[in-house]
Amino acid sequence: MKKAALHNLGCKVNAYETEAMQEMLENAGYEIVPFREGADIYVINTCTVTNIADRKSRQMLHRARKMNPDAVVVAAGCYVQAQDGKEVDSCIDIVIGNNHKKDLIRLLEEYIKNRTDQTTVELENLDRTNEYEELNLTKPGDHTRAYIKVQDGCNQFCTYCIIPYARGRVRSRAMEDVTREVKQLAENGYKEVVLTGIHLSSYGIDFDKERHLLDLIRAVHDVDGIMRIRLGSLEPGIITEDFARELSLLPKICPHFHLSLQSGCDSVLKRMNRKYTSGEYYEKCLILRKYFDNPALTTDVIVGFPGESEEEFQKSYDFVDKVSFYETHIFKYSRREGTKAARMEGQVSEKIKSERSARLIALGEEKRKEYEKRFIGKKVEVLVEEDALVEGRTVQVGYTREYMKIALETKENLKNSIIKVQIENGSQIIR
Numbered sequence: 001m002k003k004a005a006l007h008n009l010g011c012k013v014n015a016y017e018t019e020a021m022q023e024m025l026e027n028a029g030y031e032i033v034p035f036r037e038g039a040d041i042y043v044i045n046t047c048t049v050t051n052i053a054d055r056k057s058r059q060m061l062h063r064a065r066k067m068n069p070d071a072v073v074v075a076a077g078c079y080v081q082a083q084d085g086k087e088v089d090s091c092i093d094i095v096i097g098n099n100h101k102k103d104l105i106r107l108l109e110e111y112i113k114n115r116t117d118q119t120t121v122e123l124e125n126l127d128r129t130n131e132y133e134e135l136n137l138t139k140p141g142d143h144t145r146a147y148i149k150v151q152d153g154c155n156q157f158c159t160y161c162i163i164p165y166a167r168g169r170v171r172s173r174a175m176e177d178v179t180r181e182v183k184q185l186a187e188n189g190y191k192e193v194v195l196t197g198i199h200l201s202s203y204g205i206d207f208d209k210e211r212h213l214l215d216l217i218r219a220v221h222d223v224d225g226i227m228r229i230r231l232g233s234l235e236p237g238i239i240t241e242d243f244a245r246e247l248s249l250l251p252k253i254c255p256h257f258h259l260s261l262q263s264g265c266d267s268v269l270k271r272m273n274r275k276y277t278s279g280e281y282y283e284k285c286l287i288l289r290k291y292f293d294n295p296a297l298t299t300d301v302i303v304g305f306p307g308e309s310e311e312e313f314q315k316s317y318d319f320v321d322k323v324s325f326y327e328t329h330i331f332k333y334s335r336r337e338g339t340k341a342a343r344m345e346g347q348v349s350e351k352i353k354s355e356r357s358a359r360l361i362a363l364g365e366e367k368r369k370e371y372e373k374r375f376i377g378k379k380v381e382v383l384v385e386e387d388a389l390v391e392g393r394t395v396q397v398g399y400t401r402e403y404m405k406i407a408l409e410t411k412e413n414l415k416n417s418i419i420k421v422q423i424e425n426g427s428q429i430i431r
Contacts, residue, residue: 004030005039007060010047012196012232014077016149018045020135021076021104028105037067041108045101046079048166050334054079058089065091072111076101078166081123082338088119097123098152098167099133126153126168130206134177138184144385144398144416145230146190150178150216151197155205156235158262159273159340160305160333163198170202172212179219186225191383191418192254193220196232211238214246221250227418228383228401230254233300236261236276239284248291254401255295257288262302264319265312271344272305278319285323294374296326296402301360304333304353307346313356321363326371326402328364330357372404372429379422382406384414390430397430405430 004025008018021043022032033039042064046057057079064073075089076096088095094107100122111120132152140146153170154163182193195216197203204212220229229252236259247253259281263269266277288295301320303313320328332353335342384398388407395407396414406421407430408414423429 001029001031002040003033003038004041004043005033005035005064006043006045007035007064008045009053009057009060010045010049010078011198012147012194013149013152013198014045014047016137016140016147016196017077017101017135018043019140020137021045021101023137023139024102024105035064039068039071041072041074042067043074043076043104046075046077048078048082048162050336052334061089062091072108074104074108076104078163081126082162082166084123088121092119095119095121095123098126099124099129099131102133102135129168130171132171132173134173136177136181138181139188140185140190144190144383145192145194145228146185147194147196148178148181148185149173149197150195151200151203154199155202156199156275157273159271159344160302160336162336162338165338167198170199170206172203172206175212175216175219178216179223182220182223182226186223189416191226191416192228192230193226194230194232195220199235200232201235201238213238214243217247217250217253221252226252228252228254230256230403231258233258233260235259236281236284239287241287244287244291254403255292256298256401256403257295258298258300259284261299261320263305263308263312264301264316264323265308266315268305268308268312268316271307272302272341278315282319282323294402296371296404297323298327298329298403299323299325300329300331302331302333303356303360304348306333306341306344306348308333308348317356317360317363320360321367324367324370325364327368328360330360330364332357369426372426375400375404375423375429376426377423379420380404380406381418382408382421383418384408384416386415 006018006022008015044060047053061075072093074094075092080095081097094111107122150173153168155170157164262272264278285297380400382398382400384396388397390407395409397407399405407428
């Protein structure tokens with residue numbers, strides 16, 4: 001039996017695809033082993049979101065070759081797709097672009113049968129396809145929560161982002177295929193599903209130019225056995241009075257919404273080619289807070305975008321302060337070759353980016369604590385996931401519907417149970 005090792009780089013969509021490829025390998029009779037010496041096949045699902053991600057992808061490919069010079073090294077995903085097969089590293093045996101991960105087993109078998117010194121390249125121009133690559137999962141790595149990819153591609157073309165070139169245009173998964181997978185996961189004991197995509201808010205626009213995310217959510221909500229539905233990153237534009245009101249009528253929906261911000265300054269948002277103003281974004285937050293009781297709003301912010309002045313940064317800082325997110329994920333702008341932003345004037349120094357990042361991280365931590373304090377003395381619903389060691393104590397940990405991580409001191413095995421817990425003090429909430 002041949003041994004296969006996989007390594008994932010990048011986002012939750014990549015993680016889903018890596019787990020799907022692992023399941024394909026297992027079903028084809030391969031033994032899955034840790035990503036270290038001794039494997040016959042190494043599959044690296046690469047990332048290209050930044051130049052650093054490119055470098056990490058190359059490093060992992062070279063590490064695989066070094067661990068076993070005779071192994072078959074497979075480079076899949078965004079890094080090789082963005083390269084368009086033009087610069088195939090000599091350490092790679094098989095290149096699999098996006099939309100062809102489903103062909104992994106066939107490509108492996110053909111390569112092993114006809115093994116030559118020539119690299120196999122399976123790529124297509126994603127600008128010219130509307131085909132959604134159908135991958136399936138029945139047993140994700142996490143046995144309580146399952147991430148489900150429902151959409152691929154992006155039509156937004158933000159000036160800092162390479163993803164539309166690596167992932168192509170919006171392509172949505174058929175609703176019946178999603179619900180079929182969810183039903184199978186429910187039968188296998190999963191209680192929570194997370195709907196993910198490259199641009200989740202665009203789900204269904206390739207069907208008939210209309211958004212269908214709410215329809216998909218309703219269909220998943222009807223699946224027996226699934227107790228929670230969590231949504232991946234959303235664009236502010238999808239949040240309307242009707243959308244929020246309809247979501248609030250679905251008891252399985254978790255009140256945890258990740259709304260991508262990137263900057264709280266309108267002039268920076270315009271340079272980024274984001275499709276909203278800070279004022280419009282704020283209105284979306286108010287809508288969610290109108291229909292959900294104390295929802296957890298989380299976001300991403302980029303600091304040091306080209307041309308960002310101190311005044312523009314301060315506007316962004318003040319906006320983050322005003323919204324009071326539960327969690328704010330801060331990223332220092334990383335110049336990505338092939339994007340418009342990489343060619344913009346006014347590139348900000350690393351020193352200034354680090355200073356601004358530190359200020360926003362401190363603010364985010366302050367806001368996180370403020371949000372969590374509101375739950376002390378209240379009962380929350382926790383989906384218990386695993387045992388862990390926290391400050392020298394053996395505890396069971398799980399997540400609330402708001403995605404707060406909770407520590408439970410109990411000898412009872414509660415894994416994959418949903419229980420009500422009263423938060424007595426802040427030490428029960430862990431990071």
